[in-house]
Amino acid sequence: MTTYQPSSTGDRIKGAGGAALLVVAIGYGLVTGLSVDFRTRVVEEMKAFSVLPPAPPPPKKEVVPAPRKAEKRKEAEAAPPNLTAKPTEVVVPPPVIRLPKPPPIVVAPVAGPGTDPKAGAAPVVGPGTGSGGQGNGRGSGRGGDGDGGGGGEIPLRLISGPLRYRDLPRDLYAANVTGTVEMEFVVGVKGRVTACRITRSSGNARLDAATCGLTVAKLRYRPTRTAAGMAVPDTVAGEQVWTSDRVEGGDEEE
Incomplete structure (x- = not known):
């Protein structure tokens, strides 16, 4: 006959501890045996996974x-009505337009059929048949009052001059410049030279300019007059010779 006796508390604890060790050992073996395959599979799955x-x-x-x-x-x-203005009873008079006074008409000393306010022959030769001498025009000859006046004209006369070499500017005088300057100048009604131009150069522009300047500044004339005694402008053509000896150029001592 078999008899069962109850186990003690120590035996129970030992049995439970052994069972627990057995479970841990089996789990460790499973994890250790499957670790390679598990990690390889995880890596392969991560390679195939794209983020x-x-x-x-x-x-x-x-x-x-x-x-x-x-x-x-x-x-x-x-809106309120517009303002209205009433005109005054006084009307503005029309403006007075004052025309400028016409200039006075210069009349000739004698009556004639022309339009020139002067009378007598001009100091230049003209196209008339009595111009410059004895013609058939009214007043021809020496004492008429019309066109064709001839021999009664009084020519101009030099009263102050001629030019001297010492009149030249200081630099030209010191350089002993020489040359012949041909020129044409106008003598006005007061006997002074009013204009001068070079007709033929000396080859020295400085000498040409000085000659014209001295002609205007120093030469004085009795003006040309008509037979009636009226002073008229005249044109003079001449030349000025400048030489190194300063004699022919008009530099001799008085």
């Missing part, structure tokens, strides 16, 4: 404000 970029955020919806309702404004009152 996608994060999805963009959804676009923001624009909030369109609701249209405002038109406000009804109160009707404005009518």
Whole structure:
């Protein structure tokens, strides 16, 4: 006959501890035996796995404000009437336009059919049949009052001159310049030279300019006069010779 006796508390603890060690040993063996395959599989699965970029955020919806309702404004009152002006009883008179006075008309000393305010022959030769001498025009000869006046003219005469070499500018005088200057100048009604121009140069522009300047500044004439005694301008053509000996050029001592 078999008899069962109850186990003690120590035996129970030993049995439970051994069972626990057995479970731990079996679990460790399983984990250790499967570790290689598990890690290899995890790596292969990670290789096949691709990480996608994060999805963009959804676009923001624009909030369109609701249209405002038109406000009804109160009707404005009518504008005040325009101001009115009443004209005066006095009317402005029309302006008086004053025309400028015409210049006085110069009349000739004698009557004739022409339009020139002067009378007598001009100091230059003209196209008339009595010009320059005895013609058949009215007043021809020496004492008439019309065109064709001839031999009564008094020619101009030099009263101050001629030019001297010492009259030249200092630099030309010191350089002993020489040359012949041909010129043409006008003598006015007061006997002074009013204009001068070179007709043939000496080859020295400085000498040419000095000659014309001295002619205007120093030469004085009795002007040309008509038979009636009227002074008239005249044109003179001449030459000025400048020589190094300063004698022919008019530099001799008085």
